[in-house]
Amino acid sequence: MPICYRAVHARSPWRKVQIHQTLENAIDGRDGAKALLLRKGRVGKKWEQYGRPLCVFVWDSAKPSGYLLRLSPDNAAEVQMVELSIDTILRHEARESCSAMEVKEYFKATARTSSQIEPSPIDSAKSPLGVETPERIETNRPTFLRDMTVRSWIQQNAAGVCEGCGKLAPFVAEDGTPFLEVHHIRSLADGGSDKITNTVALCPNCHRRAHLSRDRDEFKALLYKSVGRLVLE
Ligand SMILES: [Zn+2]
Numbered sequence: 001m002p003i004c005y006r007a008v009h010a011r012s013p014w015r016k017v018q019i020h021q022t023l024e025n026a027i028d029g030r031d032g033a034k035a036l037l038l039r040k041g042r043v044g045k046k047w048e049q050y051g052r053p054l055c056v057f058v059w060d061s062a063k064p065s066g067y068l069l070r071l072s073p074d075n076a077a078e079v080q081m082v083e084l085s086i087d088t089i090l091r092h093e094a095r096e097s098c099s100a101m102e103v104k105e106y107f108k109a110t111a112r113t114s115s116q117i118e119p120s121p122i123d124s125a126k127s128p129l130g131v132e133t134p135e136r137i138e139t140n141r142p143t144f145l146r147d148m149t150v151r152s153w154i155q156q157n158a159a160g161v162c163e164g165c166g167k168l169a170p171f172v173a174e175d176g177t178p179f180l181e182v183h184h185i186r187s188l189a190d191g192g193s194d195k196i197t198n199t200v201a202l203c204p205n206c207h208r209r210a211h212l213s214r215d216r217d218e219f220k221a222l223l224y225k226s227v228g229r230l231v232l233e
């Protein structure tokens, strides 16, 4: 359901309504935000049930922005409306609340003239929401069974020195050994062998460089040149 309506009441911090089919309906309709704020019609009865409404958020989840409505602080017969970015709205949706202070800021912010371009407190609202409990997905990635004797030979042979940069391993692992990663020059996925002639011990930086850097081909050539046991595959 793309049209979302959330009313913030004195006794209900985030009342969700999903009955509206259009934004117009959610704002101006018989059960819309304006009728609620002005305490009109059957939707006005919500005042008794949930307390005075502080504001109403209305948005179309397919659009980049939505609206916040409130009663004018100066005129209780007038409804005011501001446009807010969907990011800002979703921040409240995640928290399921909006404070009186925040409502005030939103209305104040839009009243600013364009010459006042000092960063407003709402700008910080644009920081990413993140996810409280990321969804867990099952991946069935094929993995290769690696020869552990190759792995430990490579690590012992390196004796704690990265074969890429010649520097010492950056830290000691939990098991007491210097931390280096075993990298296959020609990847297993690409048909490379799991032999000492195709593997090197790299510090994490060099390992990332081997996979992700712009100069990874040159880096690979350098490894072939500097590590005598490697055989081109
Ligand atoms: Zn290194």
Ligand SMILES: [Zn+2]
Pocket (backbone or CB within 6 Å): 182, 183, 184, 207, 210, 211
């Ligand atoms: Zn690797």
